[in-house]
Amino acid sequence: MARVVNEAAHAARRNAILDAAQRAIATKGYEQMAIADLLGELGISSGAFYHYFDSKPALLAALVERMGSAVEAQMLPIVHDPELGAIEKFQRFFATADRWKLAHRDLVLAYTRVWYADDNAIVRHKLHSTRIRRLVPWLEEMILQGVQEGVFQTSYPDQAARLIISLLEDLGYACAELLLSEDCSLADLPCLERIAAATSDAMERVLRAPANSLWLATREDLAQWLPPSPNREEQEV
Incomplete structure:
Protein backbone atom coordinates (compact mmCIF):
# COMPACT_ATOMS: atom_id res chain seq x y z
CA MET A 1 0.00 0.00 0.00
CA SER A 55 18.30 18.92 -17.40
CA LYS A 56 16.14 21.56 -19.04
CA PRO A 57 16.12 19.62 -22.37
CA ALA A 58 15.00 16.50 -20.46
CA LEU A 59 12.11 18.52 -19.06
CA LEU A 60 11.18 19.60 -22.58
CA ALA A 61 11.34 16.01 -23.84
CA ALA A 62 9.03 14.91 -21.02
CA LEU A 63 6.56 17.63 -21.96
CA VAL A 64 6.58 16.46 -25.57
CA GLU A 65 6.00 12.88 -24.47
CA ARG A 66 3.10 13.94 -22.26
CA MET A 67 1.55 15.92 -25.10
CA GLY A 68 1.89 12.89 -27.34
CA SER A 69 0.13 10.72 -24.78
CA ALA A 70 -2.71 13.24 -24.48
CA VAL A 71 -3.18 13.27 -28.25
CA GLU A 72 -2.94 9.48 -28.36
CA ALA A 73 -5.83 9.19 -25.91
CA GLN A 74 -8.01 11.08 -28.38
CA MET A 75 -6.71 9.42 -31.54
CA LEU A 76 -6.78 5.73 -30.70
CA PRO A 77 -10.58 5.50 -30.30
CA ILE A 78 -10.87 6.86 -33.84
CA VAL A 79 -8.29 4.45 -35.27
CA HIS A 80 -9.95 1.42 -33.65
CA ASP A 81 -13.60 2.42 -34.17
CA PRO A 82 -15.23 -0.53 -36.03
CA GLU A 83 -18.13 1.66 -37.19
CA LEU A 84 -16.01 4.12 -39.18
CA GLY A 85 -14.75 3.74 -42.74
CA ALA A 86 -11.10 4.47 -43.53
CA ILE A 87 -11.71 7.85 -45.13
CA GLU A 88 -13.87 9.04 -42.25
CA LYS A 89 -11.18 7.86 -39.83
CA PHE A 90 -8.57 9.93 -41.67
CA GLN A 91 -10.84 12.96 -41.64
CA ARG A 92 -11.60 12.66 -37.91
CA PHE A 93 -7.98 11.82 -37.11
CA PHE A 94 -6.63 15.05 -38.54
CA ALA A 95 -9.61 17.16 -37.45
CA THR A 96 -9.08 15.98 -33.86
CA ALA A 97 -5.37 16.79 -34.04
CA ASP A 98 -6.16 20.26 -35.39
CA ARG A 99 -8.69 20.95 -32.63
CA TRP A 100 -6.20 19.90 -29.97
CA LYS A 101 -3.51 22.17 -31.41
CA LEU A 102 -5.89 25.13 -31.62
CA ALA A 103 -6.99 24.54 -28.03
CA HIS A 104 -3.30 24.80 -27.05
CA ARG A 105 -2.37 27.41 -29.66
CA ASP A 106 -0.04 29.56 -27.54
CA LEU A 107 1.81 26.53 -26.23
CA VAL A 108 2.16 25.00 -29.69
CA LEU A 109 3.53 28.27 -31.10
CA ALA A 110 5.96 28.52 -28.20
CA TYR A 111 7.16 24.98 -28.86
CA THR A 112 7.41 25.71 -32.58
CA ARG A 113 9.91 28.49 -31.86
CA VAL A 114 12.01 25.93 -30.00
CA TRP A 115 11.70 23.10 -32.51
CA TYR A 116 12.77 25.18 -35.52
CA ALA A 117 15.55 27.18 -33.92
CA ASP A 118 18.87 26.72 -35.72
CA ASP A 119 20.55 25.02 -32.77
CA ASN A 120 17.78 22.49 -32.14
CA ALA A 121 18.36 19.98 -34.93
CA ILE A 122 18.73 17.20 -32.36
CA VAL A 123 15.39 18.11 -30.81
CA ARG A 124 13.71 17.99 -34.23
CA HIS A 125 15.28 14.60 -34.93
CA LYS A 126 13.99 13.23 -31.63
CA LEU A 127 10.54 14.59 -32.37
CA HIS A 128 10.59 12.98 -35.80
CA SER A 129 11.55 9.65 -34.25
CA THR A 130 8.73 10.00 -31.73
CA ARG A 131 6.20 10.73 -34.48
CA ILE A 132 7.37 7.71 -36.48
CA ARG A 133 7.05 5.46 -33.44
CA ARG A 134 3.59 6.69 -32.50
CA LEU A 135 1.96 7.48 -35.83
CA VAL A 136 3.12 4.80 -38.27
CA PRO A 137 1.17 1.93 -36.64
CA TRP A 138 -2.01 4.04 -36.46
CA LEU A 139 -1.77 5.29 -40.03
CA GLU A 140 -0.84 1.84 -41.33
CA GLU A 141 -3.92 0.34 -39.69
CA MET A 142 -6.19 2.91 -41.32
CA ILE A 143 -4.46 2.54 -44.68
CA LEU A 144 -4.86 -1.24 -44.59
CA GLN A 145 -8.55 -0.78 -43.88
CA GLY A 146 -8.82 1.65 -46.81
CA VAL A 147 -7.14 -0.85 -49.13
CA GLN A 148 -9.61 -3.53 -48.03
CA GLU A 149 -12.50 -1.14 -48.62
CA GLY A 150 -11.17 -0.23 -52.06
CA VAL A 151 -10.82 3.50 -51.30
CA PHE A 152 -6.99 3.42 -51.08
CA GLN A 153 -4.57 1.72 -53.45
CA THR A 154 -1.08 0.90 -52.23
CA SER A 155 0.99 -2.24 -51.91
CA TYR A 156 3.11 -0.69 -49.17
CA PRO A 157 0.89 0.53 -46.30
CA ASP A 158 3.79 0.87 -43.86
CA GLN A 159 5.89 2.96 -46.23
CA ALA A 160 2.85 4.97 -47.29
CA ALA A 161 2.36 5.81 -43.60
CA ARG A 162 5.96 7.02 -43.36
CA LEU A 163 5.53 9.10 -46.51
CA ILE A 164 2.49 10.79 -45.00
CA ILE A 165 4.50 11.62 -41.88
CA SER A 166 7.22 13.09 -44.12
CA LEU A 167 4.59 15.25 -45.80
CA LEU A 168 3.38 16.41 -42.41
CA GLU A 169 6.97 17.18 -41.38
CA ASP A 170 7.38 19.36 -44.46
CA LEU A 171 4.06 21.01 -43.71
CA GLY A 172 5.42 21.85 -40.26
CA TYR A 173 8.57 23.42 -41.71
CA ALA A 174 6.60 25.46 -44.26
CA CYS A 175 4.10 26.69 -41.66
CA ALA A 176 6.81 27.48 -39.12
CA GLU A 177 8.73 29.54 -41.68
CA LEU A 178 5.59 31.59 -42.32
CA LEU A 179 4.21 31.84 -38.78
CA LEU A 180 7.54 32.73 -37.16
CA SER A 181 8.42 35.49 -39.62
CA GLU A 182 8.42 39.01 -38.15
CA ASP A 183 5.92 40.35 -40.70
CA CYS A 184 3.46 37.45 -40.45
CA SER A 185 -0.16 38.66 -40.57
CA LEU A 186 -3.65 37.69 -41.65
CA ALA A 187 -2.61 38.69 -45.16
CA ASP A 188 -0.63 35.40 -45.28
CA LEU A 189 -3.82 33.32 -45.05
CA PRO A 190 -3.95 32.48 -48.80
CA CYS A 191 -0.37 31.17 -48.59
CA LEU A 192 -1.20 29.08 -45.54
CA GLU A 193 -4.29 27.71 -47.32
CA ARG A 194 -2.16 26.76 -50.32
CA ILE A 195 0.36 24.92 -48.14
CA ALA A 196 -2.41 22.94 -46.40
CA ALA A 197 -4.21 22.15 -49.67
CA ALA A 198 -0.99 20.96 -51.31
CA THR A 199 -0.31 18.63 -48.37
CA SER A 200 -3.81 17.17 -48.54
CA ASP A 201 -3.46 16.66 -52.30
CA ALA A 202 -0.12 14.91 -51.87
CA MET A 203 -1.54 12.58 -49.20
CA GLU A 204 -4.38 11.62 -51.53
CA ARG A 205 -1.92 10.90 -54.32
CA VAL A 206 0.26 8.71 -52.08
CA LEU A 207 -2.80 6.61 -51.17
CA ARG A 208 -4.53 7.04 -54.54
CA ALA A 209 -7.58 8.17 -52.62
CA PRO A 210 -10.53 10.06 -54.15
CA ALA A 211 -9.82 13.75 -54.72
CA ASN A 212 -10.70 16.05 -51.80
CA SER A 213 -11.50 13.07 -49.56
CA LEU A 214 -8.80 13.41 -46.92
CA TRP A 215 -7.90 16.08 -44.38
CA LEU A 216 -8.18 19.64 -45.57
CA ALA A 217 -7.88 22.37 -42.96
CA THR A 218 -10.65 24.95 -43.09
CA ARG A 219 -9.98 28.62 -43.77
CA GLU A 220 -11.42 29.53 -40.37
CA ASP A 221 -9.09 27.15 -38.53
CA LEU A 222 -6.02 28.32 -40.45
CA ALA A 223 -6.85 31.97 -39.78
CA GLN A 224 -6.65 31.34 -36.03
CA TRP A 225 -2.91 30.69 -36.34
CA LEU A 226 -2.24 34.13 -37.79
CA PRO A 227 -2.03 37.41 -35.90
CA PRO A 228 -4.72 39.90 -36.93
CA SER A 229 -3.72 42.57 -39.42
CA PRO A 230 -3.46 46.06 -37.88
CA ASN A 231 -6.50 48.20 -38.58
CA ARG A 232 -6.34 51.30 -40.67
CA GLU A 233 -6.14 53.66 -37.67
CA GLU A 234 -3.12 51.81 -36.29
CA GLN A 235 -1.45 51.84 -39.71
CA GLU A 236 -1.96 55.60 -40.05
CA VAL A 237 -0.41 56.21 -36.64
Missing part, protein backbone atom coordinates in the same frame (compact mmCIF):
# COMPACT_ATOMS: atom_id res chain seq x y z
CA ALA A 2 2.82 2.38 0.91
CA ARG A 3 4.45 1.73 -2.46
CA VAL A 4 1.24 2.68 -4.28
CA VAL A 5 0.99 5.90 -2.27
CA ASN A 6 4.64 6.75 -2.99
CA GLU A 7 4.21 6.12 -6.71
CA ALA A 8 1.11 8.33 -6.76
CA ALA A 9 2.96 11.09 -4.91
CA HIS A 10 5.91 10.76 -7.29
CA ALA A 11 3.63 11.05 -10.34
CA ALA A 12 1.78 14.03 -8.82
CA ARG A 13 5.00 15.93 -8.11
CA ARG A 14 6.37 15.16 -11.57
CA ASN A 15 3.16 16.38 -13.22
CA ALA A 16 3.21 19.52 -11.08
CA ILE A 17 6.68 20.35 -12.43
CA LEU A 18 5.53 19.66 -15.98
CA ASP A 19 2.45 21.84 -15.51
CA ALA A 20 4.58 24.73 -14.24
CA ALA A 21 7.01 24.33 -17.14
CA GLN A 22 4.16 24.24 -19.63
CA ARG A 23 2.74 27.50 -18.24
CA ALA A 24 6.17 29.13 -18.34
CA ILE A 25 6.85 28.08 -21.92
CA ALA A 26 3.44 29.29 -23.08
CA THR A 27 3.82 32.70 -21.40
CA LYS A 28 7.58 33.39 -21.49
CA GLY A 29 9.01 30.99 -24.05
CA TYR A 30 11.39 28.09 -23.59
CA GLU A 31 14.61 30.09 -23.67
CA GLN A 32 13.30 32.55 -21.07
CA MET A 33 12.03 29.82 -18.76
CA ALA A 34 14.40 29.45 -15.82
CA ILE A 35 14.54 26.38 -13.62
CA ALA A 36 14.87 28.72 -10.64
CA ASP A 37 11.48 30.25 -11.45
CA LEU A 38 9.88 26.81 -11.43
CA LEU A 39 11.49 26.01 -8.07
CA GLY A 40 10.14 29.24 -6.59
CA GLU A 41 6.63 28.68 -7.94
CA LEU A 42 6.47 25.11 -6.69
CA GLY A 43 8.36 25.64 -3.45
CA ILE A 44 10.81 22.80 -4.09
CA SER A 45 14.59 22.48 -4.00
CA SER A 46 16.88 22.05 -6.98
CA GLY A 47 17.65 18.57 -5.69
CA ALA A 48 13.95 17.68 -5.82
CA PHE A 49 13.72 19.00 -9.36
CA TYR A 50 16.76 17.08 -10.61
CA HIS A 51 15.39 13.93 -9.03
CA TYR A 52 12.77 14.01 -11.79
CA PHE A 53 14.57 15.73 -14.67
CA ASP A 54 18.33 15.87 -15.12
Whole structure:
Protein backbone atom coordinates (compact mmCIF):
# COMPACT_ATOMS: atom_id res chain seq x y z
CA MET A 1 0.00 0.00 0.00
CA ALA A 2 2.82 2.38 0.91
CA ARG A 3 4.45 1.73 -2.46
CA VAL A 4 1.24 2.68 -4.28
CA VAL A 5 0.99 5.90 -2.27
CA ASN A 6 4.64 6.75 -2.99
CA GLU A 7 4.21 6.12 -6.71
CA ALA A 8 1.11 8.33 -6.76
CA ALA A 9 2.96 11.09 -4.91
CA HIS A 10 5.91 10.76 -7.29
CA ALA A 11 3.63 11.05 -10.34
CA ALA A 12 1.78 14.03 -8.82
CA ARG A 13 5.00 15.93 -8.11
CA ARG A 14 6.37 15.16 -11.57
CA ASN A 15 3.16 16.38 -13.22
CA ALA A 16 3.21 19.52 -11.08
CA ILE A 17 6.68 20.35 -12.43
CA LEU A 18 5.53 19.66 -15.98
CA ASP A 19 2.45 21.84 -15.51
CA ALA A 20 4.58 24.73 -14.24
CA ALA A 21 7.01 24.33 -17.14
CA GLN A 22 4.16 24.24 -19.63
CA ARG A 23 2.74 27.50 -18.24
CA ALA A 24 6.17 29.13 -18.34
CA ILE A 25 6.85 28.08 -21.92
CA ALA A 26 3.44 29.29 -23.08
CA THR A 27 3.82 32.70 -21.40
CA LYS A 28 7.58 33.39 -21.49
CA GLY A 29 9.01 30.99 -24.05
CA TYR A 30 11.39 28.09 -23.59
CA GLU A 31 14.61 30.09 -23.67
CA GLN A 32 13.30 32.55 -21.07
CA MET A 33 12.03 29.82 -18.76
CA ALA A 34 14.40 29.45 -15.82
CA ILE A 35 14.54 26.38 -13.62
CA ALA A 36 14.87 28.72 -10.64
CA ASP A 37 11.48 30.25 -11.45
CA LEU A 38 9.88 26.81 -11.43
CA LEU A 39 11.49 26.01 -8.07
CA GLY A 40 10.14 29.24 -6.59
CA GLU A 41 6.63 28.68 -7.94
CA LEU A 42 6.47 25.11 -6.69
CA GLY A 43 8.36 25.64 -3.45
CA ILE A 44 10.81 22.80 -4.09
CA SER A 45 14.59 22.48 -4.00
CA SER A 46 16.88 22.05 -6.98
CA GLY A 47 17.65 18.57 -5.69
CA ALA A 48 13.95 17.68 -5.82
CA PHE A 49 13.72 19.00 -9.36
CA TYR A 50 16.76 17.08 -10.61
CA HIS A 51 15.39 13.93 -9.03
CA TYR A 52 12.77 14.01 -11.79
CA PHE A 53 14.57 15.73 -14.67
CA ASP A 54 18.33 15.87 -15.12
CA SER A 55 18.30 18.92 -17.40
CA LYS A 56 16.14 21.56 -19.04
CA PRO A 57 16.12 19.62 -22.37
CA ALA A 58 15.00 16.50 -20.46
CA LEU A 59 12.11 18.52 -19.06
CA LEU A 60 11.18 19.60 -22.58
CA ALA A 61 11.34 16.01 -23.84
CA ALA A 62 9.03 14.91 -21.02
CA LEU A 63 6.56 17.63 -21.96
CA VAL A 64 6.58 16.46 -25.57
CA GLU A 65 6.00 12.88 -24.47
CA ARG A 66 3.10 13.94 -22.26
CA MET A 67 1.55 15.92 -25.10
CA GLY A 68 1.89 12.89 -27.34
CA SER A 69 0.13 10.72 -24.78
CA ALA A 70 -2.71 13.24 -24.48
CA VAL A 71 -3.18 13.27 -28.25
CA GLU A 72 -2.94 9.48 -28.36
CA ALA A 73 -5.83 9.19 -25.91
CA GLN A 74 -8.01 11.08 -28.38
CA MET A 75 -6.71 9.42 -31.54
CA LEU A 76 -6.78 5.73 -30.70
CA PRO A 77 -10.58 5.50 -30.30
CA ILE A 78 -10.87 6.86 -33.84
CA VAL A 79 -8.29 4.45 -35.27
CA HIS A 80 -9.95 1.42 -33.65
CA ASP A 81 -13.60 2.42 -34.17
CA PRO A 82 -15.23 -0.53 -36.03
CA GLU A 83 -18.13 1.66 -37.19
CA LEU A 84 -16.01 4.12 -39.18
CA GLY A 85 -14.75 3.74 -42.74
CA ALA A 86 -11.10 4.47 -43.53
CA ILE A 87 -11.71 7.85 -45.13
CA GLU A 88 -13.87 9.04 -42.25
CA LYS A 89 -11.18 7.86 -39.83
CA PHE A 90 -8.57 9.93 -41.67
CA GLN A 91 -10.84 12.96 -41.64
CA ARG A 92 -11.60 12.66 -37.91
CA PHE A 93 -7.98 11.82 -37.11
CA PHE A 94 -6.63 15.05 -38.54
CA ALA A 95 -9.61 17.16 -37.45
CA THR A 96 -9.08 15.98 -33.86
CA ALA A 97 -5.37 16.79 -34.04
CA ASP A 98 -6.16 20.26 -35.39
CA ARG A 99 -8.69 20.95 -32.63
CA TRP A 100 -6.20 19.90 -29.97
CA LYS A 101 -3.51 22.17 -31.41
CA LEU A 102 -5.89 25.13 -31.62
CA ALA A 103 -6.99 24.54 -28.03
CA HIS A 104 -3.30 24.80 -27.05
CA ARG A 105 -2.37 27.41 -29.66
CA ASP A 106 -0.04 29.56 -27.54
CA LEU A 107 1.81 26.53 -26.23
CA VAL A 108 2.16 25.00 -29.69
CA LEU A 109 3.53 28.27 -31.10
CA ALA A 110 5.96 28.52 -28.20
CA TYR A 111 7.16 24.98 -28.86
CA THR A 112 7.41 25.71 -32.58
CA ARG A 113 9.91 28.49 -31.86
CA VAL A 114 12.01 25.93 -30.00
CA TRP A 115 11.70 23.10 -32.51
CA TYR A 116 12.77 25.18 -35.52
CA ALA A 117 15.55 27.18 -33.92
CA ASP A 118 18.87 26.72 -35.72
CA ASP A 119 20.55 25.02 -32.77
CA ASN A 120 17.78 22.49 -32.14
CA ALA A 121 18.36 19.98 -34.93
CA ILE A 122 18.73 17.20 -32.36
CA VAL A 123 15.39 18.11 -30.81
CA ARG A 124 13.71 17.99 -34.23
CA HIS A 125 15.28 14.60 -34.93
CA LYS A 126 13.99 13.23 -31.63
CA LEU A 127 10.54 14.59 -32.37
CA HIS A 128 10.59 12.98 -35.80
CA SER A 129 11.55 9.65 -34.25
CA THR A 130 8.73 10.00 -31.73
CA ARG A 131 6.20 10.73 -34.48
CA ILE A 132 7.37 7.71 -36.48
CA ARG A 133 7.05 5.46 -33.44
CA ARG A 134 3.59 6.69 -32.50
CA LEU A 135 1.96 7.48 -35.83
CA VAL A 136 3.12 4.80 -38.27
CA PRO A 137 1.17 1.93 -36.64
CA TRP A 138 -2.01 4.04 -36.46
CA LEU A 139 -1.77 5.29 -40.03
CA GLU A 140 -0.84 1.84 -41.33
CA GLU A 141 -3.92 0.34 -39.69
CA MET A 142 -6.19 2.91 -41.32
CA ILE A 143 -4.46 2.54 -44.68
CA LEU A 144 -4.86 -1.24 -44.59
CA GLN A 145 -8.55 -0.78 -43.88
CA GLY A 146 -8.82 1.65 -46.81
CA VAL A 147 -7.14 -0.85 -49.13
CA GLN A 148 -9.61 -3.53 -48.03
CA GLU A 149 -12.50 -1.14 -48.62
CA GLY A 150 -11.17 -0.23 -52.06
CA VAL A 151 -10.82 3.50 -51.30
CA PHE A 152 -6.99 3.42 -51.08
CA GLN A 153 -4.57 1.72 -53.45
CA THR A 154 -1.08 0.90 -52.23
CA SER A 155 0.99 -2.24 -51.91
CA TYR A 156 3.11 -0.69 -49.17
CA PRO A 157 0.89 0.53 -46.30
CA ASP A 158 3.79 0.87 -43.86
CA GLN A 159 5.89 2.96 -46.23
CA ALA A 160 2.85 4.97 -47.29
CA ALA A 161 2.36 5.81 -43.60
CA ARG A 162 5.96 7.02 -43.36
CA LEU A 163 5.53 9.10 -46.51
CA ILE A 164 2.49 10.79 -45.00
CA ILE A 165 4.50 11.62 -41.88
CA SER A 166 7.22 13.09 -44.12
CA LEU A 167 4.59 15.25 -45.80
CA LEU A 168 3.38 16.41 -42.41
CA GLU A 169 6.97 17.18 -41.38
CA ASP A 170 7.38 19.36 -44.46
CA LEU A 171 4.06 21.01 -43.71
CA GLY A 172 5.42 21.85 -40.26
CA TYR A 173 8.57 23.42 -41.71
CA ALA A 174 6.60 25.46 -44.26
CA CYS A 175 4.10 26.69 -41.66
CA ALA A 176 6.81 27.48 -39.12
CA GLU A 177 8.73 29.54 -41.68
CA LEU A 178 5.59 31.59 -42.32
CA LEU A 179 4.21 31.84 -38.78
CA LEU A 180 7.54 32.73 -37.16
CA SER A 181 8.42 35.49 -39.62
CA GLU A 182 8.42 39.01 -38.15
CA ASP A 183 5.92 40.35 -40.70
CA CYS A 184 3.46 37.45 -40.45
CA SER A 185 -0.16 38.66 -40.57
CA LEU A 186 -3.65 37.69 -41.65
CA ALA A 187 -2.61 38.69 -45.16
CA ASP A 188 -0.63 35.40 -45.28
CA LEU A 189 -3.82 33.32 -45.05
CA PRO A 190 -3.95 32.48 -48.80
CA CYS A 191 -0.37 31.17 -48.59
CA LEU A 192 -1.20 29.08 -45.54
CA GLU A 193 -4.29 27.71 -47.32
CA ARG A 194 -2.16 26.76 -50.32
CA ILE A 195 0.36 24.92 -48.14
CA ALA A 196 -2.41 22.94 -46.40
CA ALA A 197 -4.21 22.15 -49.67
CA ALA A 198 -0.99 20.96 -51.31
CA THR A 199 -0.31 18.63 -48.37
CA SER A 200 -3.81 17.17 -48.54
CA ASP A 201 -3.46 16.66 -52.30
CA ALA A 202 -0.12 14.91 -51.87
CA MET A 203 -1.54 12.58 -49.20
CA GLU A 204 -4.38 11.62 -51.53
CA ARG A 205 -1.92 10.90 -54.32
CA VAL A 206 0.26 8.71 -52.08
CA LEU A 207 -2.80 6.61 -51.17
CA ARG A 208 -4.53 7.04 -54.54
CA ALA A 209 -7.58 8.17 -52.62
CA PRO A 210 -10.53 10.06 -54.15
CA ALA A 211 -9.82 13.75 -54.72
CA ASN A 212 -10.70 16.05 -51.80
CA SER A 213 -11.50 13.07 -49.56
CA LEU A 214 -8.80 13.41 -46.92
CA TRP A 215 -7.90 16.08 -44.38
CA LEU A 216 -8.18 19.64 -45.57
CA ALA A 217 -7.88 22.37 -42.96
CA THR A 218 -10.65 24.95 -43.09
CA ARG A 219 -9.98 28.62 -43.77
CA GLU A 220 -11.42 29.53 -40.37
CA ASP A 221 -9.09 27.15 -38.53
CA LEU A 222 -6.02 28.32 -40.45
CA ALA A 223 -6.85 31.97 -39.78
CA GLN A 224 -6.65 31.34 -36.03
CA TRP A 225 -2.91 30.69 -36.34
CA LEU A 226 -2.24 34.13 -37.79
CA PRO A 227 -2.03 37.41 -35.90
CA PRO A 228 -4.72 39.90 -36.93
CA SER A 229 -3.72 42.57 -39.42
CA PRO A 230 -3.46 46.06 -37.88
CA ASN A 231 -6.50 48.20 -38.58
CA ARG A 232 -6.34 51.30 -40.67
CA GLU A 233 -6.14 53.66 -37.67
CA GLU A 234 -3.12 51.81 -36.29
CA GLN A 235 -1.45 51.84 -39.71
CA GLU A 236 -1.96 55.60 -40.05
CA VAL A 237 -0.41 56.21 -36.64
